[in-house]
Each structure stands twice: as structure tokens, then as C-alpha cells.
Amino acid sequence: MQVHPNQLIPGCILLKPVEGKTKHPIIFDNTVIEEKHIEVLQHFGVKAIEVSERLVSGVTFQPGDLKEESKDETGTATTDFATLYKKAVQSYKTLFKKWQSGSPINVNELRRIVIPLFNCMEDIQLDVFLLHKYATKEDYFYHHGISVALISAHLAKKVGYHKEWIQIGIAGILADCGMAKLDSTIMQKERTLTLSEYNEIKKHATLSYRLVENIAGLSKEVKLSILQHHERLDGSGYPLGVKDDKIHPFAKIIAISDTYHAMTSERCYRKKQSPFKVIEEMLILAYTKFDYVLLQTFAQTLLNYSIGTSILLSNGQEAIIVYAKPETPIRPIVRLTSTNEVISLKDKPALFIEKIISNN
Known part of the structure; x- marks a missing residue:
């Protein structure tokens, strides 16, 4: 057929x-x-x-429906990224609820959700770092899954994984699939988790691995990265507490993506933070928690997209980014809109970029 x-x-x-x-x-x-x-x-x-009408296992192959894209008069797909993203979040939510009911994970269904978004990444650029703007407190978890997939795939591509970047993105969306096997009331908490609740949440990395370990369509590297995405370089992570050289490179990418999106998003028990402030805090933890080269590349990529961008500083003043040094990518030189004064945020540690106003 x-x-x-x-x-x-x-x-x-x-x-x-x-x-x-x-x-x-x-x-x-x-x-x-x-x-x-x-x-x-x-x-x-x-x-x-x-292809054959039967799979290698002998089971009859039943291909799923192929959805048609809406196109304009030139034949170009017209679905914008925001629409694709919101649809992906709802589709992922539907799948996750099926997993909670005991349905097995179908990787092909996941691919249909995220591949259209992956195909948009070259066009949206800065939006990859601003996915938190779409997230809602109520549906944070489902936004998180899609966003971690996108950010992981984007970072993987930036650091040279030209063949494996899609696999890393798929690993990103599956990293938290084990949450489907936990008490759903924990996910709905509107306050800070207790120690016992947090210890229960920490089981999700192992549970995620158990859900994917027998899926033939996933590589060993992807499965290992799902297990290890909460491990940290100094051995303080979980579930195994392994250190730097024992953590798979894919897992190090997902660790950065997962932490970045979680800290920049508004959640039921925590306010969202500035992307620039978050990266700065993560860079402080580099060498002990996160891979420094990966994190530096992540930070530099954000600023590369932001030169000439209008921003709001933490003191309420508007400014424009005019230059960023490679060694201090999240503390660029900016020009204040009100006075045209040029200042270096590197020399003003109490001041940071609160948010991006517009990308010129």
C-alpha cells in the first residue's frame, strides 16, 4: 500500500x-x-x-488519517505557529489522559503533534525562548511537555545534533510521561508541595523510563535521556544521583530546557520569572548542575535573536539592546529609551531584563 x-x-x-x-x-x-x-x-x-500491508510482527498495518493543511492561493500552508502550538497542547493533554487510563504510548501519535512545530522553528526563532507566554496556570503541565520538546530540539540543533535533534525533541515531550502513573491530585496542587509529595513527584523519571523502555521505535539514547533528565553534574539529581560523565548528553539538553521553561512559566504556586534572570541564575549553577557549554550556547542564542530588541528592565525603564559580549550574554549593553544613556548591565548586578517588549 x-x-x-x-x-x-x-x-x-x-x-x-x-x-x-x-x-x-x-x-x-x-x-x-x-x-x-x-x-x-x-x-x-x-x-x-x-509499504507492506503487514508489520514485521505480522500484525495488519492500519495507517492513521493524514490531515490536510489549509493553504493559501500560492499553495503555502497558512497555519501560524500560535495555532499549531495551542492545538498541540490540547492534543498532548488528550494523549496524557489516555495514558492515565492505562493506554500505551504511541510514538507515532506524538510525532504527529510535534513535527509540525519542529518544522516552524527556523521561522519563529525568538518565540522558542518565549513559549512561557502561552502557558496557563491551569494547563501548565501540558504546555510544559510541548515546550520542553521544542526547546530541547532547538538547543540540540544549535549545538550540532543535525541528525538526532528530532529524537531529542521527542525525548523532551516524553520526559514527564511517568506523571500519568502518579496520583493526579498532586499535579493539581495550588500550593507548594510537601516533602512527601515532592518525593512522590521524583518517582516520575523512573516511571517515564518504564513506560518507554519496551518501545521499539525509540533508541536506547532517548530512553536513557528520559530516565536521566533530572540528574545533575554534581550528583545531586535523581533518580540515580549519577554525576557528569555518567549523564547522557541528550539528558543534559533536556535538563536545561525543562528547568528554563519551568522557571519562566507561571504556575499555581509560583510566579513566572524573566527569561534573562532565569538564565543568569542557571549560569551561576553551571559546572555543578548544568552543562556549561550547552547553557552558554542557549544564552548566546537568545541574545543573538535579541540585538536591537526593545526591552523592559527590572526597574521599569524601557531600553534597546545594542550589544552583547559572548562571555556575558544575558547582561548586554543597552540604551535607555527615555535618556539615550548607554549602560552595561554587567556593571549593574541589581538590574536585569524583565521582559522583551518587541523584536525589531
Whole structure:
């Protein structure tokens, strides 16, 4: 049967070779499709392939519906990022509730949710760092899953994971799937968790790993990163308390994404914080908690998108970012809008960027 790559699931059997632009096969016939093959097909923009009506397990393959995108008169997809994002959050919420009811995790369903967002990342740039603006206190958890996936994929790409970045994004959305096996009342708490409740929450990393450990379409690296995304370089993390060299690089990326989005988002028991203040606090913890090179790249990427941007400082004054030194990316040189005075935030430790007003 002929299907679109977005309809594939691990275990499909390719009946005909798939040729690239050079007419050389990029995937040979009789290949048993894995997650990496689906990524290759999407990367090359393949529209249709021929697969067997049965999976390698012998089970009948039933491809899911392929949703059509709305297009304008030029044939360009018109769905904007905000719409895709909000739809993804609702779809993830639906899936999570199924997991709470005992349904198994379907990686292909997750891919259909996040791949359209991944495809937008080059266009939205700064918005990757401002995903917290969409989050609500009531649905924070579901926003968090989608946002961690996006931020992790974005950071992975920035540090050179040109093949694995989608896998890392998928690991990001699955990192908290084990929460589905915990008492749901803990997730709905509107106050700071007690010590016993916090210890219960800490079980989610192990539970997440248990939910994904037998999924054939996920690599060992992805599964390990899901288990380790709360580990810290100094061994103070959980569930195993392993240190730097024992933590998988994918997990170090998710750790930064997870912490950044959690601290910048408004939650039932905690106010949101400025992205710049959050990164500054995280940089202070670099070398002991987070991978410094990854975190520095994350910070520099945010400021690269922000040069010439109008900002609001923590003292209520508006300013424009004019320059950022690589060694102090979140403390740039700014020009005050009211007086045209140029100041370096590096020399004013009590002052920081509160929020971005507009990106010029």
C-alpha cells in the first residue's frame, strides 16, 4: 500500500526503494522502518512510499488519517505557529489522559503533534525562548511537555545534533510521561508541595523510563535521556544521583530546557520569572548542575535573536539592546529609551531584563 511518511510507524516494511534527488536509494527495499528512517523521509520531503500491508510482527498495518493543511492561493500552508502550538497542547493533554487510563504510548501519535512545530522553528526563532507566554496556570503541565520538546530540539540543533535533534525533541515531550502513573491530585496542587509529595513527584523519571523502555521505535539514547533528565553534574539529581560523565548528553539538553521553561512559566504556586534572570541564575549553577557549554550556547542564542530588541528592565525603564559580549550574554549593553544613556548591565548586578517588549 502507498502511504505518506507521517503515517508510518516503526515496524512497517518498505516494499520499494526510496530514491533521493540523485536517483540513488536513500532507503532500500525490505527495510524495516525505524524512527530514524521516518526522520530521513521527512527530511528529504518524500510524499509517498510503498509499504507492506503487514508489520514485521505480522500484525495488519492500519495507517492513521493524514490531515490536510489549509493553504493559501500560492499553495503555502497558512497555519501560524500560535495555532499549531495551542492545538498541540490540547492534543498532548488528550494523549496524557489516555495514558492515565492505562493506554500505551504511541510514538507515532506524538510525532504527529510535534513535527509540525519542529518544522516552524527556523521561522519563529525568538518565540522558542518565549513559549512561557502561552502557558496557563491551569494547563501548565501540558504546555510544559510541548515546550520542553521544542526547546530541547532547538538547543540540540544549535549545538550540532543535525541528525538526532528530532529524537531529542521527542525525548523532551516524553520526559514527564511517568506523571500519568502518579496520583493526579498532586499535579493539581495550588500550593507548594510537601516533602512527601515532592518525593512522590521524583518517582516520575523512573516511571517515564518504564513506560518507554519496551518501545521499539525509540533508541536506547532517548530512553536513557528520559530516565536521566533530572540528574545533575554534581550528583545531586535523581533518580540515580549519577554525576557528569555518567549523564547522557541528550539528558543534559533536556535538563536545561525543562528547568528554563519551568522557571519562566507561571504556575499555581509560583510566579513566572524573566527569561534573562532565569538564565543568569542557571549560569551561576553551571559546572555543578548544568552543562556549561550547552547553557552558554542557549544564552548566546537568545541574545543573538535579541540585538536591537526593545526591552523592559527590572526597574521599569524601557531600553534597546545594542550589544552583547559572548562571555556575558544575558547582561548586554543597552540604551535607555527615555535618556539615550548607554549602560552595561554587567556593571549593574541589581538590574536585569524583565521582559522583551518587541523584536525589531
